[in-house]
Amino acid sequence: MRGVAQSITVTAGRIGxxxxxxxxxxxxxxxxxxxxxxxxxxxxxxxxxxxxxxxxETKGKPLEETSREIQVLKA
Known part of the structure; x- marks a missing residue:
């Protein structure tokens, strides 16, 4: 999940x-x-x-908590 998000942001930055x-x-x-x-x-x-x-903000949050928040936003 974080790898995909990081690759998207790097690509967007390079396009920008x-x-x-x-x-x-x-x-x-x-x-x-x-x-x-x-x-x-x-x-x-x-x-x-x-x-x-x-x-x-994801600073200091475990990956599991961040993933749950994203799943709630998707629903």
């Missing part, structure tokens, strides 16, 4: 990094430095808020 490397130069060329940096900062901020609100 690849997209950023393509999107940032275009934003920079079209709208300027301040817009490009502000836009990416806003996207990062929104992503952080969504992660904080929607992903349950």
């Amino acid at each position: 990094a690849a997209l950023t490397s393509f999107v940032f130069p275009s934003l920079f060329a079209l709208y300027g430095e301040s817009f490009a940096i502000t836009f990416l900062a806003i996207v990062a901020g929104i992503s952080s808020i969504i992660t904080f609100l929607l992903i349950p």
